[in-house]
Amino acid sequence: MNAIAYIESTVQQKLKSDASGHDWWHILRVRRLALYLARQEHADTEICEIAALLHETCDHKLVADAEQALQEAEICLRDAGGTAAQIKAVLEIIPAISFKGAGVPDRLPSKEAQIVQDADRLDAMGAIGIARTFAYGGSRGRPLYDPDFPVEMHQSFQSYKKSTAPAINHFYEKLLLLKDRMHTVTAKQMAKERHQFMLDFLNRFFSEWNLRGDATISNKNR
Ligand code: ADP
Numbered sequence: 001m002n003a004i005a006y007i008e009s010t011v012q013q014k015l016k017s018d019a020s021g022h023d024w025w026h027i028l029r030v031r032r033l034a035l036y037l038a039r040q041e042h043a044d045t046e047i048c049e050i051a052a053l054l055h056e057t058c059d060h061k062l063v064a065d066a067e068q069a070l071q072e073a074e075i076c077l078r079d080a081g082g083t084a085a086q087i088k089a090v091l092e093i094i095p096a097i098s099f100k101g102a103g104v105p106d107r108l109p110s111k112e113a114q115i116v117q118d119a120d121r122l123d124a125m126g127a128i129g130i131a132r133t134f135a136y137g138g139s140r141g142r143p144l145y146d147p148d149f150p151v152e153m154h155q156s157f158q159s160y161k162k163s164t165a166p167a168i169n170h171f172y173e174k175l176l177l178l179k180d181r182m183h184t185v186t187a188k189q190m191a192k193e194r195h196q197f198m199l200d201f202l203n204r205f206f207s208e209w210n211l212r213g214d215a216t217i218s219n220k221n222r
Pocket of ligand 1: 123124129166
């Protein structure tokens with residue numbers, strides 16, 4: 001078994017019962033996007049691929065203990081035969097790339113981290129991003145939308161993590177911000193169309209909700 005195949009089977013095992021949009025198919029899409037971006041940007045494709053494969057295994061929303069999950073990722077990388085430099089690079093990328101709140105700036109350790117973050121965020125946008133958002137909301141028992149639930153621009157990871165907002169709020173609290181937070185030229189370009197698709201969806205959603213036909217949400221009860 002080669003290193004990538006070993007990591008693949010470990011990740012597949014961990015995410016096999018996920019129904020929150022963080023499943024194995026998400027991993028495969030992010031890997032494909034990350035490899036594409038890495039080639040365009042002349043980055044280290046192997047680091048990008050391994051980080052893309054492992055990036056959800058330490059997510060605070062999916063595991064009880066994110067620190068312990070990171071240690072398990074390290075063991076997996078060792079068992080797969082990763083070099084010390086590869087292990088260090090991947091373990092720096094995984095916790096750095098996740099979204100931590102609208103008001104929390106990204107601090108990324110490398111070009112490879114930027115690439116994996118761009119790839120992960122492209123999969124959070126567009127049609128797939130919309131589908132994943134409602135899948136996530138459903139998996140946590142949250143409503144589609146509640147006009148009484150205010151949008152919050154989280155200024156800390158702590159407050160972002162505690163949010164129990166309806167799925168629609170997530171567009172304003174994260175998804176519509178991603179276009180302007182991409183790093184690579186290629187991802188910036190790809191993000192435009194996915195962003196517009198989300199705006200079109202929101203316009204339609206609100207016109208069917210009988211509020212108003214634009215994608216601006218207000219915090220007021222209507
Ligand atoms: P990141 O890898 O940047 O931390 P997340 O794992 O938090 O990203 O989010 C991945 C996707 O899961 C989001 O783009 C969205 O589709 C869904 N999701 C995460 N948090 C929420 C939420 N609070 N409400 C609705 N969907 C969410």
